Each structure stands twice: as structure tokens, then as C-alpha cells.
Amino acid sequence: MKFNPDSAALWFEDLQRYTHTLPLHIRILILIAAVFILLIVLLIGIIISSRVYKTKQHLYKTYIQKKYQPILTSILFDDDERLLSPDLVKLFDPKDLYKQPFRNFILEELQLLRQNFRGETGERIDLLYRKLSFDKDSLKKLKHFRWYVKAKGMRELAMMNIVEAYQHITPLIHNRSGILRMEARIALMKLSTNDHLAFLGQESQPLTEWDKANIYSMLSTMSDVELPDFSRWLHASNETVVTFCISMIGVFKQKQSIPSLIQLMQNGSDASKIEIIKVLKVLQAKEAEPALVAMYATSNGEVQSQIIDALEVLASAKSISFLKSILITLKKDYRKGIVAIRTLQKLGNEGLSAINEIAAMPSENFELLLAHANDQRI
Amino acid sequence: MGLFFYYFTRFADHFILIYSSILFSTYFILSFFSALDILNYIRKNSFIDHRSILNAPSAPSVSIIAPAYNEAATIVENVRSLLNIHYVNFEVIIVNDGSKDNSLDLMKEAYQLEPVDYAIELKLESKPIRAIYKSKLPGIGKLIVVDKVNGGKADALNAGINVSNYNLFAAIDVDCILEYESLLKMVKPFMEQKPDKEVIAVGGVVRIANSCEVRDGKIIKVNLPEELLPRVQVLEYIRAFLMGRMAWSRLNGLILISGAFGMFNKKIAIEAGGYNHKTVGEDMELVIRMRRLMEERKKKYCVVYLPDPLCWTEAPSSFNILSRQRNRWTRGTAETLLIHKKLMLNPKYGFLGMISLPYWFLFEWMAPIVETLAFIYLIIMTFLGILNVEMFFTLFFVIYTFAIMYSASAILFDELSYYQYKQKRDVFRLLSTAMIEPLIIHPLTVYYAIRGNLDLMTGAKSWGEMTRKGFGTPKPN
Numbered sequence: 038m039k040f041n042p043d044s045a046a047l048w049f050e051d052l053q054r055y056t057h058t059l060p061l062h063i064r065i066l067i068l069i070a071a072v073f074i075l076l077i078v079l080l081i082g083i084i085i086s087s088r089v090y091k092t093k094q095h096l097y098k099t100y101i102q103k104k105y106q107p108i109l110t111s112i113l114f115d116d117d118e119r120l121l122s123p124d125l126v127k128l129f130d131p132k133d134l135y136k137q138p139f140r141n142f143i144l145e146e147l148q149l150l151r152q153n154f155r156g157e158t159g160e161r162i163d164l165l166y167r168k169l170s171f172d173k174d175s176l177k178k179l180k181h182f183r184w185y186v187k188a189k190g191m192r193e194l195a196m197m198n199i200v201e202a203y204q205h206i207t208p209l210i211h212n213r214s215g216i217l218r219m220e221a222r223i224a225l226m227k228l229s230t231n232d233h234l235a236f237l238g239q240e241s242q243p244l245t246e247w248d249k250a251n252i253y254s255m256l257s258t259m260s261d262v263e264l265p266d267f268s269r270w271l272h273a274s275n276e277t278v279v280t281f282c283i284s285m286i287g288v289f290k291q292k293q294s295i296p297s298l299i300q301l302m303q304n305g306s307d308a309s310k311i312e313i314i315k316v317l318k319v320l321q322a323k324e325a326e327p328a329l330v331a332m333y334a335t336s337n338g339e340v341q342s343q344i345i346d347a348l349e350v351l352a353s354a355k356s357i358s359f360l361k362s363i364l365i366t367l368k369k370d371y372r373k374g375i376v377a378i379r380t381l382q383k384l385g386n387e388g389l390s391a392i393n394e395i396a397a398m399p400s401e402n403f404e405l406l407l408a409h410a411n412d413q414r415i
Numbered sequence: 416m417g418l419f420f421y422y423f424t425r426f427a428d429h430f431i432l433i434y435s436s437i438l439f440s441t442y443f444i445l446s447f448f449s450a451l452d453i454l455n456y457i458r459k460n461s462f463i464d465h466r467s468i469l470n471a472p473s474a475p476s477v478s479i480i481a482p483a484y485n486e487a488a489t490i491v492e493n494v495r496s497l498l499n500i501h502y503v504n505f506e507v508i509i510v511n512d513g514s515k516d517n518s519l520d521l522m523k524e525a526y527q528l529e530p531v532d533y534a535i536e537l538k539l540e541s542k543p544i545r546a547i548y549k550s551k552l553p554g555i556g557k558l559i560v561v562d563k564v565n566g567g568k569a570d571a572l573n574a575g576i577n578v579s580n581y582n583l584f585a586a587i588d589v590d591c592i593l594e595y596e597s598l599l600k601m602v603k604p605f606m607e608q609k610p611d612k613e614v615i616a617v618g619g620v621v622r623i624a625n626s627c628e629v630r631d632g633k634i635i636k637v638n639l640p641e642e643l644l645p646r647v648q649v650l651e652y653i654r655a656f657l658m659g660r661m662a663w664s665r666l667n668g669l670i671l672i673s674g675a676f677g678m679f680n681k682k683i684a685i686e687a688g689g690y691n692h693k694t695v696g697e698d699m700e701l702v703i704r705m706r707r708l709m710e711e712r713k714k715k716y717c718v719v720y721l722p723d724p725l726c727w728t729e730a731p732s733s734f735n736i737l738s739r740q741r742n743r744w745t746r747g748t749a750e751t752l753l754i755h756k757k758l759m760l761n762p763k764y765g766f767l768g769m770i771s772l773p774y775w776f777l778f779e780w781m782a783p784i785v786e787t788l789a790f791i792y793l794i795i796m797t798f799l800g801i802l803n804v805e806m807f808f809t810l811f812f813v814i815y816t817f818a819i820m821y822s823a824s825a826i827l828f829d830e831l832s833y834y835q836y837k838q839k840r841d842v843f844r845l846l847s848t849a850m851i852e853p854l855i856i857h858p859l860t861v862y863y864a865i866r867g868n869l870d871l872m873t874g875a876k877s878w879g880e881m882t883r884k885g886f887g888t889p890k891p892n
Binding site: 059060062063066067069074076077080081084085087088091118185188189192215216219220228243245246247249250251253254264277284287288366369370371372374376402405406408409411412414415 | 432458459461462463464466467468470471472474475529531532533535536549580601603605606607608609610621669804805809810812813817819820821824826827830831834839842846
């Protein structure tokens, strides 16, 4: 069948005439449906283009990988002198070298390698990164207005040890974006030459537990650096910095800070108190026992639970009457009772006779708690 | 009479038109917010290594609570899968909710369970606990099995909370498959909470596992379901989870975290009264009650939703099972909204009272009812011979094209964010499903929802048994 433009035009005219006879609201609805159909076509187009783009990208990556894998392997792993030569760039096709997809791909590869290699190979990766001028790209990213581009740049610079970037990164620890602040801290820890945690003194925003986990995670990978004395920040104005440093004293067993911790425990915030009590338990700071017992009555429920927990390790015979009174008055919080019983059990005959005395008293739940405490499987 | 009829039909025509327009507009708005949030989340996540949590001294401990009722066919494998979750400090509490089959015996045998003298503090009401078991085997110390009198899912979860030792608990369907890093991802928002804004609950995207290849309790290959019914549910889940709940989370108005997998602040859940035994929508009801508590205390809080696929579940593949599920969902929504009717349009409850609950009332509970009434109205009009045929077909066509467009947007969301269905034909199969769904499956789900409402009125309380086929195993080469 042949297409006849005249009959199509006639058909279109008929349609137009017909739609003009329809009421306005129906014409509006037809228009809306037409918009929806257009949008459907557009969405399908985007979906298919996205698939095509993904496939093309994959093919391009495979092509580049095939082309440059031997060169990268040779210059990074085989002591290839060409890495040091000024002609290094000649190993790369100029058509590729200045193309953004190529640079992105090579940069990704270098980052992946850098994550897995340290020592001499790591240094060679850093050198190649500089020689291909990726450091300039990353520094440019630091000035970008989008937070995720900035963060990407910072990550690259930190990973490739570009020490000169330190001064550019420092102001970013006060940025509005939490991710940027986090990346800035990690970068500063990596790039600083001596005081790796100096930024803690400048922290203006509260550190979340997630921030703390990341700082600790970074710190635990830096086995070659000297750890600071964390008691240095125990009186920082940012309370979350204080609690972080308290927990680090425990993690890195900085026992010399125990007196400062006991002192802070008596007048610090509840959050600091909880953290300090946990750390005193970890450090087995027996000298904290009297202070813990003394502050129990004036503390809130959470701090009280932590005190009982800590006494499991720190208690001596001096705490028996205290623990006994806890058990006699205990109405709820079974966990506290179970820990108190277990602590008494550890305190030898005196502790056991205290348990027997309480058992002889009328109590709703002591028998239950005792049975639980005696069951070593739970 | 004639004048009344005239005004009635005028009102009905306008009501249908206005209701649909508002519904479509809210879908548009929600999709917009959702797109923004997913984009932001993915960008943020590209800088995040969740493994940092594993070594962190401050990593929170989590109690995973999984109620089990007549799960003998898969219970041993499912427990093993839960014990192998990639996390540091956790315990797995399996609550055998008075199963009539041999679930408990199988667990006892497989994990060499023995009863222990556990002192249980009854913070929440639940049916009596018969015994608590721990394993004799080394390396299974994280497992606690609670055997209790049957009381339903909410009751079993409350019993699990009473036994749990940690400050966060994850409620999970025992037959769900968790993603490798799901617990790490769920815990992160709790670690990110600021001192002045508490995270009270976290939910994540649940995906359909039908036709996926599963080995040792893990998804090894994601496939689009072969059967039409589960495939329609893939679309429904993407629309609900990626396009709906994500936006509600951004607006801090989310009131539903799937019962299949959610994590909660235990202290607040207990203070709110735990799971409600009186509704089959216990998951939604708990979130609303926790939010209500925070609003009444005038404390800042949020319910976080993660767009990551965290949990895989088997969707009903028969109309019979689907009908029971949808019936229960409808009753759950209605019961929850009725329990909390005091909050509706009450400015004291902020966004929750003024936007979230009215939206759920108007567009989740009422939508099937409005659709059905509109359908009945059309039939009456046809019989009376006064149906405006042009209007009817045009409106039908607008709604149909909108439904396809909305589903196509969902497919695009998935394509650009998590790209789950990678085979070339998957896109076309999903698109064709989007075209069929409004004509065949949607009317049925409306019918099931109406049945749910009728059951609600007659006081039916049944949970509606879900018979599972079990997950597919890889085909031998």
C-alpha cells in the first residue's frame, strides 16, 4: 500500500474537525493523555539509551584495558625505567590521553591499584598519577561547587599522597556537608606529616558515631605513625571530640590517662561519664572503684547500668555491701541484677555469703536472676 | 428527583476527576522527591565504606528477631543464613510461635539446642514462653531460640524484644534473604544520628526473589520473575519502595517500614508499647505509635528509608495467595488508621497528623473504594443510557496512559539507580507488564482490597496463610 500524503492530510483535517466538536474538558483530557504518551515514549527512549550507554562504556573499558594493561603492568610492577623518563606520556596514545572518559578510567584503575598496594609499588602508582597530571585534575576538583566532586578530588589527593593539597583541604573540615567533612578529616590524617589528628582541636561540628568509626578505621590502618596522647583533647569544647578521645584511650590502652579520666568522670556530662566508665573497665582501672560506687546514687539509669557493668571487673570486697543493696532494692532491669550477682560470685566467699543472705530474703525475682547468673551459657 | 439526580451526577463526575487529579499530582510530587533523594543517597554512598563499622569500637549491637510459624521446610537453612550475616555484634532470636509442625525439633537437632535458665523481664505483653534454648555447639553462641504459645506475629516479636539484649533490634521474616551488607547499611543511620535528632527506625527496599538463583541462603543471580503475577509485583514493589517510601522518608513522613525487614530503637519501641496484637498491620502500627510518642514528647526524630535492596522475599505467585495478602494489607492499613484516628488532621502531630495519615486514609485505604464506587456508578449510568461515552473512554485512556507512564518511570528509576535486571529482554518484559497490569491485575487487587474492607467490617481477624514455593536453586550446567 502506498502512502498518500493527501489522504493523510484529509484524515488529519477530519480528526481536527471532530475534536473541535468535543467539549472543552474532553479536549483537555485528550491533551493530557497525549502528554502522557509522549512521556512514555521519552522514558522508554531514556531507558534504552541508558542501556546502550552502559554497553558502550563497558566495551570502551574493555578496549582500554586491553590496550593499556600491559603498559601499566610493566611500568608499575617490572621496575620499568620508562616511569622515570620524561617521555612517559609517549607510551599513551595522545588521542586517548586527553579524552575525559580515558582519564576517568585510568584514574579509577590507579585508585583501585593504590588501595591494594603499598611500599615501592604504591610509590610508583603515586608517581604515575603525578606524571599524567592527575594531581592537577584533582586539585581543580577541590574548587568545584558540587560537594561530591570536591569529595572525589580530596579522596584522590589523599590516596596518592599529594602533601601539597593539605592546606587546600584544611578549611573543608568546617564544610556544611557531612561527607565532605569526613573526607577532609581522612585526607588530613593521611597527608599530615606529624600531628595526624590535629584537626580534632578545630572540630566545630559534632562528630557522629559514624564519623568516629571512620576516623578510627583510618587510624587503625596507619600502623607506622606515632599515636597521640588522646588525653590532650579531654577538655575540648566539642563534647563529641571528648567522647571520641575517651574511647580511643581505651582502644589504644593509654593507661597513663586513667587519673584524668577519673577526674573528668566526676564532673563531665552523662555521655562522657558513660564512655569513661566503659574505658575504665577495659583498662581494668581498679583505682576507679570508690569513685564509681560514690557517684552511683546521683547518676541516671544508663550511667548506673554502666557502673554495675564496670564493677564486674573492677570490684573488690569493698563493694560487696553496695552490690548487696542494689540487689535488695532491684525491681526491674534484670540485666543489672544478673551482672551484680556474677560480680559477687567472683568476690569469693564473702560475695557468696552475701548472695545467700539475699536469697534467704523474700523476693519476687531473685531466684530467677540467680538461676540466670549461674547459667554460664547465657 | 430529576434535579437531585442531575446534581448528583455532576458531583460524581467532578469528584472522580478531582480525586484522580490529586492522586496523579501526589504521585508526581513523590516521584520528584524520591528521585532527588535516591540521587543524593547514591552520591553519598560512593564515598562510604560500610566495612568501617566492623572494626569500630562504637558499632552498635543488634538483636535480630525472627518469628517462625510452621516453617519446618526451610527453618534450619534460614537460621544458618541469619547466623552468617556480615556483622560484628549481633544475636539471632528465633521465636517459635507455637508451630504445629516440627520446626522446633528440627532446630533442636540441627543446632543441638538445650534449655537455659533465662530470666525474662516482661517489658512487653506476650503469650507465655515455654522455654528458651541455646546451642551446645561452639560458634553458635549468637543463637537464642524462644519457644512460646501461639499468639501471632506481633506477639512473637514482643516476646523476642523481651528476650533481646541489645539496644537495636531488627525485625525480620525468617524466610527472607538478606543482602550481604544489609545489617551494616541499616545500622549506619543510627550511627549518623545527631545529638538533637534521634533515629527511631530504619527500613529498606524489599525485592522479589521469585526466579532468582539462590545458593546457601544468598542470591547469586537476580532474574526477573518468569510468571506474570510476581513480575507485576516487581513493578509494584519498585513503585512503592523506590518511588513512594523514599520520598516520604525525605519529607520525614514515612509511616510504614516493611515487616519483612526493619530496624528499630528498642528503648523507644518499648516505651511506645511494642507491637500491637490487635491488628494484622503491626509493622505500620508500631512506626506510627513510635512517631506519635516522639511527637507527644516534642522530641526531634526521624524514620530513615534506604533505597538499597536489602532483603529479598518470595512474592505470591497464585491469585489465591495474593488475595489473602492484599486482604490482610487492607485490613492492616484500615485498622492502624482507625487506632490512630485521633491523630488525623491534628496539628499537634505535625506532618504525621496533617499530611502522612490523611494521605494514607485518602489514597491508600480509600483508593480501591473510590475506584469501585466509580465503576458501579459507570454501570448504573450505562444501564440508564446516560453514560457520556466520550468522557468515559477519554478518562479511562488518561488513567491507563498515566499508569503506564508511572510504571515506566519506576523502571527508569531502577535502571539508573540499582540496575537489578540486566538482561536485554528484561526491560521489554517489564514494559509489557506495565501495559498489562492496569487492565488485568489491578482490577483484581482492587477487588481483594474491597474484600479486605468487607472482612474488616465483619470482624475477620485471620492473618491469611502464605504458602511459599521456596527459592529457586541454580540450574546445573
